[in-house]
Amino acid sequence: MLQAAGAFCARLSREYIPNPFIFAVILSAVVYVLGIALTDSGPFQMVEYWYGGFWNLLSFAMQMVVILLFGHVLASSPPARKIIGWAARLPNSAGQAIILITVLAVVFGFISWGLGLIIGAIAAKEVCLQAKKRGIKVHYPLAAAAGFSGLIIFNCGFSASAPLLVNTDGHFLADKIGLIPIAETIFTPYNLIVITAFLLIIPMVYRAMHPAEADTEEVSDEPVVEAQALTGSTGIGSEATTMQRSSVEFGQSVHVSPTGVLTVAPPVLEQNGTEHAHRSFAERLEQAPPLTWLVAAAGLSYLGYHFATKGFDLNLNIVNFILLILGLIAYKTPTAYVDAIDEGIRSCGQIVLQFPFYAGIMGMMASSGLVSIFAEWLVAASNQYTFPLLTLISSAITNLFVPSAGGQWAVQGPLLIEAAHKIGADIGVTVMAFSYGDQLTNGIQPMWMLPLLGVTALKAREILGYTAVMMMVAFVIFGVGVTVLPLLFT
Secondary structure, eight states: OHHHHHHHHHHHHHHHOOOHHHHHHHHHHHHHHHHHHHSSOOHHHHHHHHHHHHTTTHHHHHHHHHHHHHHHHHHTSHHHHHHHHHHHTOOOSHHHHHHHHHHHHHHHHHHOHHHHHHHHHHHHHHHHHHHHHTTOOOOHHHHHHHHTGGGGTGGGTTTOHHHHHTTSTTOTTHHHHOOOOGGGTTTSHHHHHHHHHHHHHHHHHHHHTOOOGGGOOOOOOOOOOTTHHHHSSOOOHHHHHHHHHHHSOTTOOEEEOTTSOEEEOOOOBOTTSOBOOOOOHHHHHHTOHHHHHHHHHHHHHHHHHHHHHHOSOOOHHHHHHHHHHHHHHHHOSHHHHHHHHHHHGGGGHHHHHHHHHHHHHHHHHHHHTHHHHHHHHHHHTOOTTTHHHHHHHHHHHHHHHSOOHHHHHHHHHHHHHHHHHHHTOOHHHHHHHHHHHHHHGGGSOOGGGHHHHHHHTOOHHHHHHHHHHHHHHHHHHHHHHHHTHHHHTO
16 A cells, blocks of 8 residues: 555656756746735835845845855765664664664754755665675665655754744844744754654654565665775765775875775885875865864864853754754864865755745745735634644645755745745644645655765655655644644643
8 A cells, every 4th residue: 555655646746747947937937926826015016126135035045055065075074974884784684774764864864955865865775785785685765765754744853944033133023023043943842742753753764665576676786885894884975085085194196986996006105115296285274174173173162162151942043053063073174174074075966946935936926015914814713722724734745845844944934934924823733734735745855866866866756756745644744843832731
C-alpha cells in the first residue's frame, strides 16, 4: 500500500512540478491579477507596488543564504564526514540502515536545516555504500528520501525561519507583534512533543516502505579515489573533492580526473629530504591555523557572553554565527574554509534569485490591500480553535508556490498576523502553525532537494513518492500538535 502511494505521488510530481523559479513567476502573476480584480489598484499601480517591495528583503535573503551556506560547509567538513563514516558501519540490516539515516537527518535538521540537509544526503550515500560492501541490500532512492527528513522538521528547531525571525530585533513585523521569544514557539511543550513523535514515528514509516530484496535498487559503486588513505573516506562527488583538498598538505600536487579520481602526489623534496619551502608570505598566511584560532576564540568568547547574559536566546544572527565559528574550527586553516565556501555557494543560487520576487509579491499584497482581504476570508472561515489548523493548511499550500520558509513568511506572515489579531488567536501558536505547514509540503516541493540530489546523483522523481507518503503521516503529527496539544498547556 505504501509503495503504491509513493509511485502515484511520483507520477504526479513528474507531470506537474516545474522548476521552483517558475512558481515564483506564476505566483507574482496571480497576485498581480488578484490585486487588480479585488482592490482599487490599477495595472500600473500594481507594477509600482511590485517594484516598491522588490528589494525590501535583501538583509533577510542574506540571512537565508548564510544559514544554508554555513550549514552546508560544516556538514561537508572532515570531522562531520568521519562521524558519518563511523555511523555508516553500524547497521546490520536494510531496516536499520533506513532508520539510522532518518534519525541523523532529523537530529541534525533540528539543529540546522542546512546541516540536516547535507548530512542527511551524505549519510544516505555512505550508509548505502557501507551496506553494499557487507552484502546488505538497501533501497537507495528510499535512503535518499529518508535523508531529506530534516527538511520536514527543521521549522521545529534551532534554524526555524519564522520563529527565529520574530525573535530578531528589527524584523519586518516588529511594529505589529514586537519580539516573540522562542519560549513561546520552539521551546513550548507542544512543539517538543511534536519533535519527539516525529523522531519516533517517521523512521518506522520509511522502514515500512522498504521494498522486497528482489526490487531493491542499490547505490552504484563509487569511483576509486587514490587519496582514500589520506582522507579516510571514499568521498562523494564534488563535496569529497572539497574535503580531500582541505586534508592535503601544502606542497602536494592534486589532480582530479573527469571521472572523479583524485591523485595526490607527495610533496616536492629538496636534496636533503626536507619539504620544499618556496612559499610566499601570502601562501603562509593562507595556511596559518593561528588566524583561524584568533577568529574562533573571539567568536566563542562572544557566544559565551551572549548566552551568559541573555540565556538560551536564539535568533537567525546567532545561529548563523555559531555555524560560522564551528565551520572555521572544523577546517582549521583559512584557505581550507574559503575553498569549502566556494564549493558550497552553488547551492544558494535559488535563494538569491527568488527572494526579490517574494519581496515583490509582499509589496503587491501589502500596498494593494490584498493582505487585509485574505485575512478577512481566513477569519470568516475559522475561530480561535480552528484557526491554527487552517493556518497550517494554508501555509502548506502556499509553500508549493513559495518554496522558502523565509520568503513565504514575508508573503504570508502579515496576512496571518492580521487575522490572528482579529480572531484573538495566540501569536506564538500562529507562528508555529505556519512553520508546520511550510515544512510539511517540502515533501513534494523539489526546490530544497537540489543539494541532496547533487550529492546522491538521483533525480527528484526517484524519491518524491516516498517523501510524499511520509508527508501524509507528518500531517497527522503536525495537525494534532498545533490543534490539540496547545490547549493542554494553556
